[in-house]
Amino acid sequence: MSEIAGDQMLISDNVRRLFDASRALPRARAAAACWPDTDRTVLREFIEMGWLSLLLPEDDGGMGASAIDFVALIESLGDLLLPEPVGPMLATVSLLAACQSPAADRLLKAALGDERIVLAATEADRSLQGDTNHIVFDAHWADVVVFATGETEQFSLRAVAKIDVDGLDALVRNIDGGSLCSVRLDGSMGEELASGARARDIFMRCRNMQRLAAAASLLGLVRKSLQDAIDYVKLRRQFGVAVGSFQALQHRAATLHVACQSARALLYEAARTVGTANEAVACAAAKVKAADTAMAVVKESVQFHGAIGFSDEADVALFFRRAVALTAAYGTAEACHRTCFAG
Amino acid sequence: MLRSESEAELAFRREVRGWFERELPAELRDLTFRPLPDMVMPWYRKLSRQGWIAPHWPRAFGGMDASPVEQVILMEEAARIGAPEIPTQGLNQIGPILQRFGSDAQKEFHLPRILNGDAIWCQGYSEPGAGSDLASLRTAGSVEGDDVVVTGHKIWTTWGHHADWMYALVRTNKDVPKREGISFILIDMKSSGVLRRPIRTLADEFEFCEVFLDKVRVPRANIVGELNRGWTVATALLSQERLILGSPGNALRAYERLRRLARALGTRLSDSDKLMIAKARIELETLIASFLDAAEGFRDGRPVDSSYLKILSTETTQFILDAAQTVSGAYAGVKFPMDVDGTTIDFSELFLQSRRLSIYGGSNEIQRDLIARNVLAMPRGRA
Structure with a gap:
């Protein structure tokens, strides 16, 4: 399995420094009080460093990173619980570059130049607020939203400014400080970036990369969460011994270890499939497997901590809430299972 | 894949x-x-x-x-x-161990016979009183001249009643800590004093047997490694065995059954059936990805967390066959394969057989103990 190495290690270290790892968890906790957190200071620096071009080809001035590099970077940042939607932004920028149309190029230039933050809507997952609505995650960060409408030849990939969409500021607050927004987007809105089968492929690639990014974030955060839980039961003493010496906990910890290792193997295997026939199935499988694993780990992490695990003061609370939000975002279990059955 | x-x-x-x-x-x-x-x-x-x-x-x-x-x-x-x-005991277990620990004579004699199918092997580890606590085994061997004379009782021996050879753990010194008095010995099953009794399984088949050894004379040259150093050989073997047990062969067979069932049911598949099938596929692909990752790592010299692989592959196979049981609906308990619209469907046989996977090769509970202690560095448990 690919360990993070070389350039990605460098970027990861720098990004961790930029986002200030030591402040990361207090910031995630504070998001509850000052919501939504849309302080762009750090994100602007991220963009100024040119890191938004991570996935763009080197010939176009990008960094030419592979999907494996992408996954390694996002996974390595998972434990920071960043409010900034770094993974989805990178995936959307990559989508813009793939369109190769004047409209997309203009938007790409604006995005790389820090004027506009562009995010892509997920496919219209079962919205509770209208059958044909699109769901936009982390809309509070976005200036522009990319979305898709229509089928086959009518398929249209479009971009619309946030201010031109009614309701894009009507955020539904998520438990981790993030948001979702359900809006009606149609072919009369914004401008077209690409159309037809090619546009559909580009949009599906973006969707798959969003799923990979969510899976990578989840597995990054559960690695930390599981380690914290194991460290805790080694320290916590009851009946005169560390509670971690009890087989009831050891076997459950081992089960979680197996789940984490195997979900991670699947994540990197899925990253290898990007650009090949099995991409959609692999990314869907990786997302749902990572989500199932993450939820198992954070639930058990709370349980391993006992009462303090149920307090907001314990970091596990932060991991728990992010895991719930990311499980629901960018490919629900239902949508991913459908992809896996169909493929 | x-x-x-x-x-x-x-x-x-x-x-x-x-x-x-x-x-x-x-x-x-x-x-x-x-x-x-x-x-x-x-x-x-x-x-x-x-x-x-x-x-x-x-x-x-x-x-x-x-x-x-x-x-x-x-x-x-x-x-x-x-x-x-x-039969895989020769290919997957004793073959690799002889390659690593065998004498030149042992390699020369046994490896070609494993490859060309002249010798079927079985594993003589478990005893009535030594399962998960393998090192407490009591089958005893005493050195008499150029022979070791072996007496004892092995059980749950997969394909023991069909085997030509057994690789066995035998206690050759009772006066030392239990892991230091065990030898790894190759026993010709045609030797006099070997008695075998097949055991019917949960799946109504004869996969395993018990083997009684009564003063069986085995040449000293059939000891693998040194006398009393068999535990080292056996535990090395167990690691190798678990890498192989991590292979997705069984899970692929199981998934093929599920796919045939899905094909036969066609439009009669319900939404919940489809969900089960999607989940089974995700588990299968997770196992294949993990096997590729571990096997490629092994090839590149990365150590293999073999307990993790053993748990993953066996429980994945069981998960897929559990899913097949659910999809089978009212037919889940049908004993023999049946023709369904031109496809032969096995409903219960593989499922029943799959219950042994989490028991053999070191039970999955033992594997979890090993992970907790060796990988997660959790403190040794109270007994």
Whole structure:
């Protein structure tokens, strides 16, 4: 399995420094009080460093990173619980570059130049607020939203400014400080970036990369969460011994270890499939497997901590809430299972 | 397998598929039980002549030295055509251990016989009083001149009643800590004093047996490694065995059953059936990805967390067969394979057999103990 190495290690270290790892968890906790957190200071620096071009080809001035590099970077940042939607932004920028149309190029230039933050809507997952609505995650960060409408030849990939969409500021607050927004987007809105089968492929690639990014974030955060839980039961003493010496906990910890290792193997295997026939199935499988694993780990992490695990003061609370939000975002279990059955 | 294959890998897959279709007799396809030696060994020898019997063995020992991807291709194609299960103790367990610990004479004699199918092997580890606590075994051997004389009782011996040879753990010194007085010995099952009694299993078959050893004389030259140093050999063997147990062969066979069931049910599949199938597929692909990752890591010199693989592969197979049970609906308990719209469907046999997977090769509870202690560094538990 690919360990993070070389350039990605460098970027990861720098990004961790930029986002200030030591402040990361207090910031995630504070998001509850000052919501939504849309302080762009750090994100602007991220963009100024040119890191938004991570996935763009080197010939176009990008960094030419592979999907494996992408996954390694996002996974390595998972434990920071960043409010900034770094993974989805990178995936959307990559989508813009793939369109190769004047409209997309203009938007790409604006995005790389820090004027506009562009995010892509997920496919219209079962919205509770209208059958044909699109769901936009982390809309509070976005200036522009990319979305898709229509089928086959009518398929249209479009971009619309946030201010031109009614309701894009009507955020539904998520438990981790993030948001979702359900809006009606149609072919009369914004401008077209690409159309037809090619546009559909580009949009599906973006969707798959969003799923990979969510899976990578989840597995990054559960690695930390599981380690914290194991460290805790080694320290916590009851009946005169560390509670971690009890087989009831050891076997459950081992089960979680197996789940984490195997979900991670699947994540990197899925990253290898990007650009090949099995991409959609692999990314869907990786997302749902990572989500199932993450939820198992954070639930058990709370349980391993006992009462303090149920307090907001314990970091596990932060991991728990992010895991719930990311499980629901960018490919629900239902949508991913459908992809896996169909493929 | 999700990974896209290179031109060479695709060509290999085509070659394997074509050869299987030509060479595998119809009466050996889609069997749920491992066929008896008379039936299965001709197929074993055919695979051997083709050079595909030992994909994971090094070329120097007559193996294929296949890449992990090629190994998965072979397993996928075997599952697809419904190839029978062949005896694997020689190929997967004692073969690799002799390659590592065997004397030149042992290697020269035994390895070719494993490869060409002249010798079927069984494992003489478990005893009535020594299962998970293997080191407490009591089968005893005493050195008398050039022989070791072995007396004891082995049990749950897979294919012991069909085996030509047994590799066994025998206590050769009672006066030292229990792991320091065990020897690893190769026993010819035709020796006088060997008595075998097959045991009927939960799946109503005779997969295993018990073996009584009554003053069986074994040449000292049949000790692998040194006298009383057998525990080292055995635990090395266990690691190797678990890497192999991590292979997705069984899970692929199980998934093929589920796929056939889905095909036969066609439009009668419910939404909840489809969900079960999608979940089974995700588990299967997770296992394949993990096997490829571990096997490629092993090849590159990365240590293998074999307990994790053993748990993953066995529980994945069980998960897939549990899903097949759910999809089978009212037919889940049907004893023999049935024809459903032209497809032969096995409802219960593989499922019943799969219960043994989490018990043999070191139970999954033992594997979890090992992970907790060795990987997660959790404190040694209270007994």
